Every structure is written in C-alpha cells, then in structure tokens.
Amino acid sequence: IPSSLAGKTFVIGTDTTFAPFEFRDAGGELTGIDMDIIREIAKKQGFAVEIKSLGFNAALQALSSNQVDGVIAGMSITEPRKQIYDFSDPYFESGVQMAVAKSNSDIKAYEDLRGKTVTAKTGSEGETFAKSIADKYGFTVKSLDQSATMYELVKSGNAVAVFDDYPVLAYGISQNNGLKSVTEKEKGGSYGFAVNKGQNPELLQAFNTGLGDLKSTGKYQEILDKYLKDPT
Ligand code: GLN
Numbered sequence: 205i206p207s208s209l210a211g212k213t214f215v216i217g218t219d220t221t222f223a224p225f226e227f228r229d230a231g232g233e234l235t236g237i238d239m240d241i242i243r244e245i246a247k248k249q250g251f252a253v254e255i256k257s258l259g260f261n262a263a264l265q266a267l268s269s270n271q272v273d274g275v276i277a278g279m280s281i282t283e284p285r286k287q288i289y290d291f292s293d294p295y296f297e298s299g300v301q302m303a304v305a306k307s308n309s310d311i312k313a314y315e316d317l318r319g320k321t322v323t324a325k326t327g328s329e330g331e332t333f334a335k336s337i338a339d340k341y342g343f344t345v346k347s348l349d350q351s352a353t354m355y356e357l358v359k360s361g362n363a364v365a366v367f368d369d370y371p372v373l374a375y376g377i378s379q380n381n382g383l384k385s386v387t388e389k390e391k392g393g394s395y396g397f398a399v400n401k402g403q404n405p406e407l408l409q410a411f412n413t414g415l416g417d418l419k420s421t422g423k424y425q426e427i428l429d430k431y432l433k434d435p436t
Contacts, residue, residue, distance in 0.1 A: 226277065
C-alpha cells in the first residue's frame, strides 16, 4: 500500500444512470462495473472514496473545476479530453450505436433520419458522433443530460433515435427497455478513469496499479461477469 494515499479520501464523480457501469440497485445503492472497480481498487490501495452521482456532463465540469478528484463514468478516452484530463489505462472497450423504439419499423439506417430529431447525452461521444453526421443525413440532435430521459424521449416518439454507448444500449435492450438497435456499432474509444490534468497523479497511479491487480487476480473478470453474464 503506497503510504502517501493511506487514510486519504478522494471524491469521485460519476454519471447518474449508465447501467451496467453505474446505476441504483433495488435498494437505492449505487452499483455497477465502475462502482465495483473504483471501490475495489480503493480498498486494495488503502484509500477511501466518496462517490458523487452527478450526471455525466456535470461530473466532467466538476473535474475541470477541481470539485471532484476523479471521474469514473463510462468515460471514453478521447484526444480532446486528453488535452484537459489525465486518463488511466483503458479498462473497457466501447463505442457508439444508434437505437430506436422497439415498435419503430421506419428507421433502419442513418438515411432514414432525414427531417427527424434524434437525442444524445450532453458532452458525450454519442452527441459528438450524432452531430458529426447530422448535416449529411439532415437530422436534428436534441441533447439531454441523462440516458433515462433520452430513452423516454425515443419511446414517446419525440425523438426517433438515440445515440449512446453500445454496451449500455445492449444492456438496456436485454432488460426489455423498449428499444432496439438497427445499425452497426461505430468504432469508439475505451473507457478510462480521469483526473484533472496535472492533479492527483498519485491517485491515477494507484488506479493503474489497482486495475493491474484486479486483472491479474481475476477479480476484474469477476466484476464484468457479475453484470454482463445473464444480466436479468
Ligand atoms: N462513453 C461516453 C463518453 O465518454 C458516454 C459516457 C456516459 O454517458 N456516461 O462520452
């Protein structure tokens, strides 16, 4: 245990609902892959964490203004973000995909989005991707702060599609959330734990060491299996 961290408490920001990475269990407790990873690493590396369920964009803002020490939120490691944050080693491969309402048989490709409204999360890779093709396919992007409200917008027909991370869409769809995917996954970045640039280097180091340990002991796989194997 690195003595510099012993007894310290770090404040960690996360998304509200981004299952299976962070969500509330039946008892209202924050749970998920990210939560298990950060808590397990903290335990093994000898520091404490105080998790703040802020929402994705709010968590990034909080990190920029040093109101939190780190963010774990299914956050993709991207070049623009690397300019302002320091990232850990990648811990999960992801990317963006489109989903539509289960009952929708009109939207089968990006070409079908012409004149329509889609939704994506403020500040997310899904939003960046949707905006990058919006002009080409002639659709409008309505940004919202939470995955749950994005999905509701699609189910109510106020948006025809949502762009979100495919492991999250797949998890929701497997739980019959009323959506389906109709297009291929887009290639995307991996998730990383982030600290503000130049801040908390010892926390970042401890995360990487801890992640390596979780992988070599099989605990990392155990965490993934807990949420991804037969998630019902
Ligand atoms: N992986 C996506 C991103 O980093 C979305 C993260 C999220 O919605 N919590 O932008």
